[in-house]
Amino acid sequence: MSAREQSQVASDAGLSKQRVVAEALRLADREGVHGLSMRRLANALGAGAMSLYHYVASKEELLDAMIDVVFEEIELPSAEIDWQSAMRRRSVSARRVLASHPWAIGLMESRTSPGPANLRHREAVTACLRRAGFTVLMATHANWLLDSYVYGFALQEASLPFKTADELANMTEDVYLPQLPPDEFPYLNESAAALVAAGYDPAEEFIFGLDLILAALEPLRASA
Amino acid sequence: MSAREQSQVASDAGLSKQRVVAEALRLADREGVHGLSMRRLANALGAGAMSLYHYVASKEELLDAMIDVVFEEIELPSAEIDWQSAMRRRSVSARRVLASHPWAIGLMESRTSPGPANLRHREAVTACLRRAGFTVLMATHANWLLDSYVYGFALQEASLPFKTADELANMTEDVYLPQLPPDEFPYLNESAAALVAAGYDPAEEFIFGLDLILAALEPLRASA
DNA sequence: TAGTACAGTGTACGAAGTACGGTGTACGAA
DNA sequence: TTCGTACACCGTACTTCGTACACTGTACTA
Known part of the structure; x- marks a missing residue:
C-alpha cells in the first residue's frame, strides 16, 4: 500500500492500541497536543486516519x-x-x-x-x-x-518559556526586564536579578517545597 | 443589519476588546474551552466572526x-x-x-x-x-x-466529576466502587467510604493544606 | 467453493481558524 | 454640497480538523 511506504518513521508491524497510543505520546512530546491530530498520528504510523478508529473509539x-x-x-x-x-x-x-x-x-x-x-x-x-x-x-x-x-x-x-539556565538569563534580559519598569515592579526586578545570578534548577526548587511539606506532615501521623 | 438582530444575548453597544473578552469568559464558563469558537463568540455578540479580529490578533x-x-x-x-x-x-x-x-x-x-x-x-x-x-x-x-x-x-x-456532596455520593456508589474491587483496592475503598460518610467540601480541604504550608513557612522568615 | 470476520481505507460532511478583499457609514476638507 | 479617507465590520473561501459510512482485500471456517 502506498500509505505504508509513504511515511516510515514507525516500523510496520500492524497497528495495535498500544502502538497507536505510544506514537501519540511521541507526537505530543514533539509537537504539543495542538500538533496531535488523527491524520498526523496515522501518518506517523504509516496508516490511514480512519484505521486508528479500530483501536480507539474516539480522540x-x-x-x-x-x-x-x-x-x-x-x-x-x-x-x-x-x-x-x-x-x-x-x-x-x-x-x-x-x-x-x-x-x-x-x-x-x-x-x-x-x-x-x-x-x-x-x-x-x-x-x-x-x-x-x-x-x-x-x-x-x-x-x-x-x-x-x-x-x-x-x-x-x-x-515557563525556558528550559535551561542560559535561556532563563537571555529571556530575563531580553523579554522580562523590559516589561518590568523598576518603579512599578521593584520586587519582581529584585527577584529576577537574584534568579539570573544564582541560576535556576527546577528539580532543586521542587525538592525545597516537597521536603517542607513532608516535614510538616510528619507530626500528623499517629505513630502506630 | 441582520446579524445584529439575529442574536440578542448581548446588548448592542459596539464591540471592544473588553466586551469580546468578557463574553468569551461567559461562553467558556458555560460551555468549556472546547465550546468557545470564534464563530460562536461572534454570534453571542451579535457580530460576524471576522469582526472579532479587529480587537484580538488571533484566538x-x-x-x-x-x-x-x-x-x-x-x-x-x-x-x-x-x-x-x-x-x-x-x-x-x-x-x-x-x-x-x-x-x-x-x-x-x-x-x-x-x-x-x-x-x-x-x-x-x-x-x-x-x-x-x-x-x-x-x-x-x-x-x-x-x-x-x-x-x-x-x-x-x-x-473532579462532581460538584456537590450529593453528586459525590451518587458517583461513588454508581461509578467508582464498581470499578474498585475491594481486594485490589482496599485503601481506596476505605477512603471512598469515609469520604461519602463525612461529606466533602473542597474549600475546607483546601484550607487544611494551605494552613499547613503557611505554618511551615513561618519559621523560615528572618523576623526583620 | 461459499461465507464470514476482520484490518484497513477513501470519500465526504460539518465545523474550526483565519486570509483576503470587500461594503457601508462617519467625518473632515474643499 | 461633495469628495476622500479612515474605520468598523462582514462574506467568501481555503485549509485542517474529527469522524460517519460504505467500501476493499485478505484469512479462515464450513
Whole structure:
C-alpha cells in the first residue's frame, strides 16, 4: 500500500492500541497536543486516519489512554522504606515524568475519569500513607496536599518559556526586564536579578517545597 | 443589519476588546474551552466572526487576554495585615476564582507569557513576602510552593466529576466502587467510604493544606 | 467453493481558524 | 454640497480538523 511506504518513521508491524497510543505520546512530546491530530498520528504510523478508529473509539479515548500511560511511567511508592523517603521518590518521579510530557498537565483538567494506572497509583500512595500511621482522614489530606503540589509545580514549570539556565538569563534580559519598569515592579526586578545570578534548577526548587511539606506532615501521623 | 438582530444575548453597544473578552469568559464558563469558537463568540455578540479580529490578533491572543482577566479577579494580598492572613486571603480567593473558571487551569500550560494583571499579582505577592521578612531566595521558594499548591488544587478540583456532596455520593456508589474491587483496592475503598460518610467540601480541604504550608513557612522568615 | 470476520481505507460532511478583499457609514476638507 | 479617507465590520473561501459510512482485500471456517 502506498500509505505504508509513504511515511516510515514507525516500523510496520500492524497497528495495535498500544502502538497507536505510544506514537501519540511521541507526537505530543514533539509537537504539543495542538500538533496531535488523527491524520498526523496515522501518518506517523504509516496508516490511514480512519484505521486508528479500530483501536480507539474516539480522540477523547485516545487522550484518556495517553494520560494513563503517563501515570504508568510514575514510580510507585516503595513499601520497603520509610514513608517520607517513599513519597519523596514517587513525587520526584512524578515531577520528572510530567516535565517530560508537558501536554499531560493541560489535559488533566478535562479528563474526569481516572484510568487503571491512575487508580493503581492512588491505591499505592494511600496504602503507603495508611501504613505509615496516618488516619483515613489525614491520608486524604496528605494526598490532596502532595498531589496538588506536584501537579501545580508541573503546571508552573510547563508554562515557563525556558528550559535551561542560559535561556532563563537571555529571556530575563531580553523579554522580562523590559516589561518590568523598576518603579512599578521593584520586587519582581529584585527577584529576577537574584534568579539570573544564582541560576535556576527546577528539580532543586521542587525538592525545597516537597521536603517542607513532608516535614510538616510528619507530626500528623499517629505513630502506630 | 441582520446579524445584529439575529442574536440578542448581548446588548448592542459596539464591540471592544473588553466586551469580546468578557463574553468569551461567559461562553467558556458555560460551555468549556472546547465550546468557545470564534464563530460562536461572534454570534453571542451579535457580530460576524471576522469582526472579532479587529480587537484580538488571533484566538491565541484572546485566550491570553482571558487568562489575564482571571488574574484580575483574584484578590491581591493586603499590606495591612500579617503576612499569613494576607496570603491566606489571596490564596482562598485564587482557588475560588479558578474553581469558577475551570477552563483557566487547562489553558495555563500553553500560555507562556504573563499578562499585566498576572505581573501585578506576582509583584504584590512577592512584596508581601519580602516585607514580612523573607529573603529574596526564601520569597521565591514560598512563591513557588504556594502557587503550586493553589494551581494544583484547582487542577484536581476541576477534574473532579462532581460538584456537590450529593453528586459525590451518587458517583461513588454508581461509578467508582464498581470499578474498585475491594481486594485490589482496599485503601481506596476505605477512603471512598469515609469520604461519602463525612461529606466533602473542597474549600475546607483546601484550607487544611494551605494552613499547613503557611505554618511551615513561618519559621523560615528572618523576623526583620 | 461459499461465507464470514476482520484490518484497513477513501470519500465526504460539518465545523474550526483565519486570509483576503470587500461594503457601508462617519467625518473632515474643499 | 461633495469628495476622500479612515474605520468598523462582514462574506467568501481555503485549509485542517474529527469522524460517519460504505467500501476493499485478505484469512479462515464450513
